Structures are given as structure tokens and as C-alpha cells.
Amino acid sequence: DVGVVLLLFEVGIELDVGRLRREHRSLLVASPAQIVTTTLVAGSVLTVLGQPYEVALILGLCVAMSSSVVIVNITRSRTRRTNKPTETAMLGWSLLQDLSGVIVAAILLAIWGADSRPPLEALLALGAFALLAVIAARIFPAVLGRLRSYPDLFLLVSIAGGLIGAGIGSVVFGIPLALAAFVAGLVIADSPMAGEARRRLLPFRDVFAVLFFVAVGSLLELQALIDGLGWVFVFAALMITSKSGIIYLYARVGDLPRPSQIATGMSQLGEFSFVLVSVLFAADAVPAELYAALLAVITLSIGASAIAARAPVKGWVRGSEEQHGPTSSAAGLA
Numbered sequence: 115d116v117g118v119v120l121l122l123f124e125v126g127i128e129l130d131v132g133r134l135r136r137e138h139r140s141l142l143v144a145s146p147a148q149i150v151t152t153t154l155v156a157g158s159v160l161t162v163l164g165q166p167y168e169v170a171l172i173l174g175l176c177v178a179m180s181s182s183v184v185i186v187n188i189t190r191s192r193t194r195r196t197n198k199p200t201e202t203a204m205l206g207w208s209l210l211q212d213l214s215g216v217i218v219a220a221i222l223l224a225i226w227g228a229d230s231r232p233p234l235e236a237l238l239a240l241g242a243f244a245l246l247a248v249i250a251a252r253i254f255p256a257v258l259g260r261l262r263s264y265p266d267l268f269l270l271v272s273i274a275g276g277l278i279g280a281g282i283g284s285v286v287f288g289i290p291l292a293l294a295a296f297v298a299g300l301v302i303a304d305s306p307m308a309g310e311a312r313r314r315l316l317p318f319r320d321v322f323a324v325l326f327f328v329a330v331g332s333l334l335e336l337q338a339l340i341d342g343l344g345w346v347f348v349f350a351a352l353m354i355t356s357k358s359g360i361i362y363l364y365a366r367v368g369d370l371p372r373p374s375q376i377a378t379g380m381s382q383l384g385e386f387s388f389v390l391v392s393v394l395f396a397a398d399a400v401p402a403e404l405y406a407a408l409l410a411v412i413t414l415s416i417g418a419s420a421i422a423a424r425a426p427v428k429g430w431v432r433g434s435e436e437q438h439g440p441t442s443s444a445a446g447l448a
Contacts, residue, residue: 117325119295121385123276124315124322125182125212126299140368141203145210148360149218152178155356163348168226169399175222176391176408177352179215181384182208183323184416188379188423195424196379199371204379207361215386216296220289223393236288243287243297250279251301258302262310269314272302292389326385327413333392334409335402342403349411353381379423382415383408 157174161167185208188194189201196204224236254275261268276298283294302311339346358381365373387408395405 117322117329118292118385118389119277119280120273120318121183121322121326122292122389123273123280123295123299124318125209125385126296127302127311127315140370141206141210144364144368144370145207146214148207148357148364149175149178149211149214151360152357153218155360156352159352159356160348166399168222169394172219172222172226172390172394173400173408174352174356175215175219176383176387177349177357178211179384179386179390180208180211180357180380181382181416182212183326184382184384184420185379188420191424193424196375197371200375203365203370204376207376207380212296212386213300216293219293219386219390223290239287240289243283243289243294246282247279247297247301250298254301258311265314268310272311272315275301290389290393292385326388330388330409330412334413335406338402338406339410342401342405342407345404345407346410349383349408350415353383353411353415357381375423379419381422382419383412384416387412 153171153174155174156177157167157171160170160173165173182205185204189196189204194201220240221237224240225233258268258272261271276295279298279301280291280295283289283297284291287294289297358377361380362373362377365376370376391400391405391408394400395402
């Protein structure tokens with residue numbers, strides 16, 4: 115839980131809507147539209163396969179979400195075949211996926227009643243937490259600004275703020291811990307301190323990611339996976355058709371560079387998928403074999419997309435700035 119919370123807090127800090135608006139305005143429509151479309155299509159299929167419609171929609175959202183951590187690693191790899199416009203589009207798409215996905219997830223979980231509260235009460239609590247986040251976004255960056263000349267204290271207070279925000283969201287307002295941590299990251303994301311926080315936390319991103327992948331691996335039970343092999347094929351097929359295919363279509367319509375490469379690089383389930391299916395499993399809303407199957411698809415799709423995104427692209431020449439575009443540093447991409 116700590117690993118996932120810290121990872122999603124850091125992912126929240128990465129979101130820079132102003133930069134996305136300047137560089138790829140079409141993403142502001144394409145990414146949220148893909149989240150909604152994939153959720154509805156995958157959710158409809160899973161409803162036909164026997165899942166309650168509320169649970170099916172949350173599972174559909176699991177299929178719709180990609181992994182920002184994996185996409186960042188793809189775009190900063192030395193063996194990547196992407197060019198700079200494609201990298202910017204992939205990063206922007208994934209970050210907007212996170213933002214729109216968290217909003218959809220919070221609404222679906224509130225309607226479903228993950229914590230046994232009436233839907234109206236859950237939605238009011240969600241609104242109250244959002245209001246608290248807006249207030250914190252005015253206060254917390256000012257606190258960090260006063261600590262800028264104290265690097266260690268700046269880092270400690272930044273992470274403590276994320277943990278406190280996640281804890282308040284979970285305990286007081288009933289928001290899933292990891293989703294509340296993402297919102298806590300957004301509190302910093304749109305402030306003058308965001309760049310400094312990103313720079314200070316960047317070296318820890320891989321540690322947070324490792325903790326996340328350890329969590330996924332440790333929860334995968336072999337017998338449950340064998341029993342749920344059918345679900346593995348179902349989720350893999352939904353990922354390819356209702357997510358990758360839709361991303362390709364919307365990227366073409368939005369006139370984004372290399373739509374097939376964007377769709378390939380984002381063809382994985384990620385950290386939010388893990389969080390959502392874990393909430394369902396903890397509430398006994400899905401059987402162990404379905405849970406194991408989705409964890410397996412998360413693991414396999416991450417590896418497959420990372421390899422497939424490095425496949426040669428027509429016109430690409432190693433070391434050619436003209437074909438590949440200027441190389442971006444990891445810090446610049448973040």
C-alpha cells in the first residue's frame with residue numbers, strides 16, 4: 115500500500131495540464147474520450163459475460179487505464195524508436211488518462227458503494243474532498259516555497275503531505291487510499307513548486323515503481339491463475355480491441371504523430387488497474403480467479419508493450435536527429 119500510494123502521489127505531481135494545452139490540445143479531448151469509450155465497451159462485454167453492471171464498469175475502467183510509469187520508461191529508454199512529438203503525445207495521453215480515470219473511478223466507486231455508504235452520501239464526500247484539495251492547493255505550495263532552500267526538509271514535507279492527503283481522503287471521506295494519494299499529488303502539480311517537487315522526487319520514482327511491481331507479483335496465486343485462464347484471454351482481447359484500437363482511432367482523428375506507435379506504447383494495464391481490481395477483490399465483488407487473471411494481464415501487458423514500443427519504425431535511423439528528433443532527458447520528460 116505504501117509503495118502504491120507514493121507511486122500515485124508522484125504520478126499526480128507529473129500532471130501539467132497547461133503544458134498539454136499548449137503542445138497537444140487534441141489530447142484534452144482524445145484521452146478522456148478514450149477512457150469513457152473503453153470503459154463502456156469493455157464494461158458492456160463483461161456485463162454480457164455475467165458480471166454485475168457496476169462491477170463490470172469498474173473492470174472496464176481497469177482495461178481503459180495505462181501505466182504512466184511504464185510510458186515514462188519507454189520514452190526515456192536509450193533503445194526507444196519514438197521521436198519527440200510521439201513521446202510528448204504518449205506522456206500527455208497517459209497523464210490525462212490518470213486525471214480523467216480517477217474522476218470516473220471515484221464516481222463509479224461512489225455509485226457502487228465500495229464502503230457500504232449510500233451513493234448520495236459517497237458523492238457528497240467526494241465533493242467535500244475535492245473542495246479540500248482545492249483549498250490545500252492554495253496553501254501547501256506556499257509552505258513548500260518557504261522550504262525550498264532546505265532540500266531534505268522540502269522532500270520530507272512533500273512526501274508527508276502526500277501521505278497525509280491520502281490518509282484524510284481514505285479515513286475521513288472514504289476515498290480509496292491510492293486514488294486519494296493521486297489527488298494529493300495534483301495539489302502540488304499546478305503550483306510554482308511543481309517543477310522543484312518533480313526534480314526532487316524523480317530519483318525515487320523507480321523505487322516506488324519497484325514496490326508496486328513487487329506488490330503485484332506477491333499477490334499472484336498460481337492456482338487461481340490456472341483457474342482463471344479464460345479471464346486472461348478475455349481481458350487481453352478487451353485491451354487490444356477496446357483500448358489499443360480506440361487509442362489508434364482517436365490518435366488518427368486528432369492528427370497525432372505515429373498513431374500506431376502511440377497505441378502500441380499504451381497497450382498495457384497499469385497501477386490504477388491494480389488499485390481498482392484490488393478494491394473490488396477486497397470487497398468480495400470479484401472471484402479470486404478473475405483477480406489473478408487481471409494481475410497476470412497487468413504483468414504480461416507491461417512487458418509486451420515495453421518491447422513492442424521499441425520495434426523499428428519506418429524511416430528511423432539510430433542516432434539520426436532528423437529522423438528521430440532531439441533526445442529528451444529523463445528530467446525534461448518528467
